[in-house]
Amino acid sequence: MAGHLHKSAAEVRASMDSHELFCWSYLLFPPEADDDAPVVLDVDDEIAAWG
Known part of the structure; x- marks a missing residue:
């Protein structure tokens, strides 16, 4: 975390790998504790979820 403090938000997003982002x-x-069920998305919803 300390390594990201001197960077802008755009620099942090660009330098993060997927594991760190997750x-x-x-x-x-x-x-949520009650939300243990897996979420099933269709292709369009999954693409939209990644932003």
Whole structure:
């Protein structure tokens, strides 16, 4: 985390690999306890989810 503090948001996004992005996502937005069911998306929804 400390390594990213001197970077802009765009630089951080560009330098993150997918594993680091998923780790941060999990830490910042932990899954809900009752939402253990897997989410099934069609191709268009999955593409939209990646933004």
